[in-house]
Amino acid sequence: MNTLKRVALAMLALSIPSSTMAAGELVLVAGASGQSGRPTIDQLQDAGYKVRALVRDASKGADLGVELAVGDVMKPETLGAALKDVTYVISTIGAGQGGYSAEQVEFHGLANLSSAAKAAGVKQFVLMSSLKAGSEDKNEFLNARRGMLLMWKGKGEQALRDTGIAYTIIRPGGLLPRPNMPCELGKVGLTLAPKNTLTGGAVCRADVAAVMIAALGDADAVGKTIELIQDEKAAPNNWRGTFRTFQKD
Numbered sequence: 001m002n003t004l005k006r007v008a009l010a011m012l013a014l015s016i017p018s019s020t021m022a023a024g025e026l027v028l029v030a031g032a033s034g035q036s037g038r039p040t041i042d043q044l045q046d047a048g049y050k051v052r053a054l055v056r057d058a059s060k061g062a063d064l065g066v067e068l069a070v071g072d073v074m075k076p077e078t079l080g081a082a083l084k085d086v087t088y089v090i091s092t093i094g095a096g097q098g099g100y101s102a103e104q105v106e107f108h109g110l111a112n113l114s115s116a117a118k119a120a121g122v123k124q125f126v127l128m129s130s131l132k133a134g135s136e137d138k139n140e141f142l143n144a145r146r147g148m149l150l151m152w153k154g155k156g157e158q159a160l161r162d163t164g165i166a167y168t169i170i171r172p173g174g175l176l177p178r179p180n181m182p183c184e185l186g187k188v189g190l191t192l193a194p195k196n197t198l199t200g201g202a203v204c205r206a207d208v209a210a211v212m213i214a215a216l217g218d219a220d221a222v223g224k225t226i227e228l229i230q231d232e233k234a235a236p237n238n239w240r241g242t243f244r245t246f247q248k249d
């Protein structure tokens with residue numbers, strides 16, 4: 001991240017209520033080597049958190065500039081050490097090119113990680129899920145083409161809720177940037193909505209990261225599943241302070 005961006009983020013952090021500011025607490029980012037994990041780590045560091053990155057392959061985390069924990073959510077025996085002294089978990093894991101199925105990563109893997117977090121005494125677990133998580137509609141693209149991905153994401157969400165850990169689930173729409181569709185943190189407003197209400201829309205990965213980080217330690221965000229897309233007509237930061245308007249699951 002360049003210096004200008006860091007200064008802008010630091011100024012943004014100053015505008016956040018002090019109750020939600022970090023006090024050097026340790027956050028484990030799962031999916032750290034992925035496209036959403038990386039901006040999440042940058043922003044956590046800018047907000048004053050200590051960060052540990054869960055990576056399957058240490059070489060993929062070498063450029064992250066944070067402590068690494070080598071582990072795999074499909075191998076529960078690797079998760080205890082990764083979670084030692086962790087206050088918060090943010091998970092951006094997703095079944096992609098890693099050799100596992102959607103059922104394995106999005107359901108069993110997430111269940112492994114969330115129950116290990118509960119056992120380790122983690123204070124809050126923030127999950128990056130997806131719009132339409134839980135849909136069993138076989139005509140949905142991600143169900144038809146990706147092994148019932150949305151259905152397994154819904155089961156993964158429920159496994160997290162069932163652990164009894166304090167959680168926040170953020171369900172973004174289609175993630176940006178994409179080729180010819182650039183995006184930048186905090187440039188546009190965001191629409192946050194109750195679960196199972198949005199059916200489409202896009203959002204910048206960096207903005208998803210900002211929302212997940214804002215949820216850390218915020219009692220108004222706990223026990224809630226919130227959908228998220230961008231709204232180019234709304235003012236940047238329009239969403240801050242709005243977690244309290246959503247009902248608990």
Ligand SMILES: NC(=O)c1ccc[n+]([C@@H]2O[C@H](COP(=O)([O-])OP(=O)(O)OC[C@H]3O[C@@H](n4cnc5c(N)ncnc54)[C@H](OP(=O)(O)O)[C@@H]3O)[C@@H](O)[C@H]2O)c1
Pocket residue numbers: 030031032033034035036037055056057060071072073074092093094095096097098100105109128129130131172173174175176
């Ligand atoms: N693409 C979209 O438009 C969209 C929309 C809404 C929601 N989402 C969801 O948002 C999340 C983040 O998306 P993204 O595009 O940023 O993901 P991504 O770049 O594919 O990153 C996924 C991460 O998960 C890690 N991972 C996979 N299997 C793992 C395992 N068994 N143990 C530990 N880590 C594992 C990967 O590690 P490796 O580097 O080792 O493979 C990678 O770091 C995903 O759940 C995705 O489904 C995506």
